Amino acid sequence: MTVPLLNLDEQNQKLEAALIEAFLKVLRSNRFILGEEVERFERFCSDVAGAEYGIGVGSGTDALIVALMALEIGPGDEVLCPSFTFFATAGSIVRVGAKPVFVDACPVCFNLNVSDARRKVTERTKAIIPVHLFGQSCDLNSVNALAKDHNLKVIEDCAQAIGAKNYSSSVGGMAEFGTFSFFPSKTLRGFGEGGMIVTSDSDLAHQARIIRNHGMDPKYYHYRMGGNFRIDALQAALLRTKGDYLDEYIEKRQSNAEYYQVELQKIPGIELANPNHCSCTEETLAEKDQPAITLPIAYEKYVHTWNQFTLRVHGGKRDLLKQWLVAHEIGCEVYYPVPMHLQPVFNELGPERANCPVSEILASECLSIPIYPELSQQQQALVIFAIAGFIQSLK
Numbered sequence: 001m002t003v004p005l006l007n008l009d010e011q012n013q014k015l016e017a018a019l020i021e022a023f024l025k026v027l028r029s030n031r032f033i034l035g036e037e038v039e040r041f042e043r044f045c046s047d048v049a050g051a052e053y054g055i056g057v058g059s060g061t062d063a064l065i066v067a068l069m070a071l072e073i074g075p076g077d078e079v080l081c082p083s084f085t086f087f088a089t090a091g092s093i094v095r096v097g098a099k100p101v102f103v104d105a106c107p108v109c110f111n112l113n114v115s116d117a118r119r120k121v122t123e124r125t126k127a128i129i130p131v132h133l134f135g136q137s138c139d140l141n142s143v144n145a146l147a148k149d150h151n152l153k154v155i156e157d158c159a160q161a162i163g164a165k166n167y168s169s170s171v172g173g174m175a176e177f178g179t180f181s182f183f184p185s186k187t188l189r190g191f192g193e194g195g196m197i198v199t200s201d202s203d204l205a206h207q208a209r210i211i212r213n214h215g216m217d218p219k220y221y222h223y224r225m226g227g228n229f230r231i232d233a234l235q236a237a238l239l240r241t242k243g244d245y246l247d248e249y250i251e252k253r254q255s256n257a258e259y260y261q262v263e264l265q266k267i268p269g270i271e272l273a274n275p276n277h278c279s280c281t282e283e284t285l286a287e288k289d290q291p292a293i294t295l296p297i298a299y300e301k302y303v304h305t306w307n308q309f310t311l312r313v314h315g316g317k318r319d320l321l322k323q324w325l326v327a328h329e330i331g332c333e334v335y336y337p338v339p340m341h342l343q344p345v346f347n348e349l350g351p352e353r354a355n356c357p358v359s360e361i362l363a364s365e366c367l368s369i370p371i372y373p374e375l376s377q378q379q380q381a382l383v384i385f386a387i388a389g390f391i392q393s394l395k
């Protein structure tokens with residue numbers, strides 16, 4: 001690939017000396033489970049999220065499961081979550097024995113449509129897991145208003161959005177829990193698996209910490225269910241080292257996104273998404289006279305961290321563009337081809353799961369192109385040139 005979707009090599013090479021130093025420190029401390037390095041990284045993440053406490057866990061998926069367990073969500077409970085998300089959001093709800101109820105998406109910002117969530121509340125609804133997809137906050141103020149009206153717990157799934165802001169508030173710190181992932185494709189890219197829970201509620205933090213460690217409190221006494229959900233001290237030390245560069249990574253992603261927006265808009269048939277069409281809190285708007293491609297936007301008052309730069313390719317041409325880019329040695333990926341309400345594993349959830357029409361449209365139109373921080377302007381120019389060639393080929 002001339003332009004890969006993701007380049008891990010360059011970022012880690014630049015930090016090699018510092019990473020080796022962090023590794024040796026843990027190696028020589030012989031403290032591999034929890035301890036100081038984990039606590040340092042927990043403080044870093046709770047600071048980024050503007051929350052009081054951080055609890056390091058094994059992955060973003062574990063973070064969701066532990067948060068649900070700490071909130072006592074289980075059999076008989078319903079949890080609202082977007083249909084247009086990565087599987088882990090919905091899978092973790094099923095793994096604690098509760099039922100996911102799928103909420104449709106906004107065609108502009110890709111996040112959950114809060115009006116649809118409101119329609120799907122029942123007397124069994126106990127919680128909602130909004131996702132800040134692709135690095136941009138969802139309309140969390142509306143989610144929190146809905147939660148207040150129906151006494152729901154809120155877990156922000158921030159796996160793709162570390163450092164993102166909703167007005168002046170950081171994501172993860174505005175609800176009962178925020179959960180993060182350090183999977184190598186996320187914005188703070190780990191060295192294997194890693195996750196984090198943040199909260200500002202001292203009791204919830206205490207519960208999450210106990211659950212992470214087999215439900216033990218005190219040692220070898222188990223008053224509640226838990227498991228081994230711990231992050232490795234080595235992983236925490238390496239991630240803390242990389243954490244110093246988080247702001248820089250985000251700034252580079254933002255300038256890459258801006259460059260795409262400016263340059264791609266110059267091509268006839270490509271337009272920026274219309275922020276007035278954001279239907280997060282309204283009925284879905286019919287879109288007429290669609291261009292060939294719609295570009296993603298960042299809301300002015302939010303801080304978008306651009307974990308992904310996701311095009312909507314209209315007119316049934318998405319797979320053609322994907323083939324075209326691959327043929328031109330440009331990495332790209334469909335996040336996500338099948339919305340959760342159509343996943344076979346959730347068949348047994350019943351017919352009400354089926355009503356997410358915008359999610360189905362997005363699943364057929366979305367294509368993410370390279371946006372990683374180390375992407376050069378020369379490489380971006382190749383991507384833009386290839387997309388221009390594709391638009392030309394449609395004529």
Ligand SMILES: *Cc1c(COP(=O)(O)O)cnc(C)c1O
Pocket residue numbers: 059060061062085086088089131157159160180181182183193194195
């Ligand atoms: C990646 C991701 C997760 C899961 O994180 P892991 O660390 O891979 O377990 C959860 N939710 C969303 C939205 C994600 O993108």
